[in-house]
Amino acid sequence: MTGALLLMIGALVLSRKLSDMVSGTAIMSDHTVDVVIDAGHGGSDPGKVGINEVKEKDLNLAIAARVEALLEKRNISCKMTRTGDEGVSGDGEQSKIADMKARVQMINDLKPKLAVSIHQNSYPQEEVKGAQVFYFKHSKGGEAAALLMQTALKTLDESNHREAKANDTYYLLKKTEPPTIIVECGFLTNPEEAEKLAGEEYQNQVAEAIVSGIEVCLGKEEKKN
Numbered sequence: 001m002t003g004a005l006l007l008m009i010g011a012l013v014l015s016r017k018l019s020d021m022v023s024g025t026a027i028m029s030d031h032t033v034d035v036v037i038d039a040g041h042g043g044s045d046p047g048k049v050g051i052n053e054v055k056e057k058d059l060n061l062a063i064a065a066r067v068e069a070l071l072e073k074r075n076i077s078c079k080m081t082r083t084g085d086e087g088v089s090g091d092g093e094q095s096k097i098a099d100m101k102a103r104v105q106m107i108n109d110l111k112p113k114l115a116v117s118i119h120q121n122s123y124p125q126e127e128v129k130g131a132q133v134f135y136f137k138h139s140k141g142g143e144a145a146a147l148l149m150q151t152a153l154k155t156l157d158e159s160n161h162r163e164a165k166a167n168d169t170y171y172l173l174k175k176t177e178p179p180t181i182i183v184e185c186g187f188l189t190n191p192e193e194a195e196k197l198a199g200e201e202y203q204n205q206v207a208e209a210i211v212s213g214i215e216v217c218l219g220k221e222e223k224k225n
């Protein structure tokens, strides 16, 4: 009896190991990196300009760079679409469409488990504020990631009742194959939020929240290896 039981357990362990190996190989070949971080705008495209004159492109890059550093510490592999104040298409004559296409191409080539595009929002009414996540309406993976990320961002402000929102027109969301979300960290038209976003302390807090959202999306807690 005991021998048969041991054999059964042995077979079970072996089959588990095999399936781990197979799925491990599949993951290796499918994804070259865990995450792509896209700092929106850059170069001749400033994005939104805040009530305090701060440019969206600069905030996006500052937060993206912090996210990258934190991911590295947690052993989550990451690629940035840009690391300096420039458009992504790289040619001198920067056009918005070439820039967007280059970002999409990069994400589709790298095949990350998740792509996170970092932006700042604006609205005609000053009082509107709060971080919000967008996903492509027809992407189940994007939707799931957006819901998890929105929850993670709530730690920045418990009074933020914004919910992850579906979208079917944003070029980046429509054209990327891996699950992609846009994180609008805050409103540059809200004086208080614009001021906070311009400061390093809050940029760090936003980056921490985004990284904890990414960890949940990647199921880091379950892996434990």
Ligand SMILES: [Zn+2]
Binding pocket: 040, 041, 047, 048, 056, 119, 120
């Ligand atoms: Zn933007």
